[in-house]
Amino acid sequence: MTEITTTNRLTILLGRLQATTGQRVTLRGLAAQAGVPKDLVYRLDAGEARYVELEALASLCRVLGCAPGDILVWNDHPRNTP
Numbered sequence: 001m002t003e004i005t006t007t008n009r010l011t012i013l014l015g016r017l018q019a020t021t022g023q024r025v026t027l028r029g030l031a032a033q034a035g036v037p038k039d040l041v042y043r044l045d046a047g048e049a050r051y052v053e054l055e056a057l058a059s060l061c062r063v064l065g066c067a068p069g070d071i072l073v074w075n076d077h078p079r080n081t082p
Helices: 009-021 027-034 037-048 052-064
Strands: 003-004 073-075
Touching: 009 027, 009 037, 009 052, 027 037, 027 052, 037 052
Parallel strands: none
Antiparallel strands: 003 073
């Protein structure tokens, strides 16, 4: 079975943003800059989001300078869960 995961992806992308621009942005700051609910950002980073609106995903990508595939990662070998 396959799954789409987002676990820690936003944290990684924020680290990349800081490395390239020197700008330090928190998850809360990312939400504010992207104009999306902070709860969505925290759920995405924790891998607990059930869905994400395409406009919200586009806003996050615009702020982070990334593509949707950088946030939503396709995992062909998900971990086994009971």
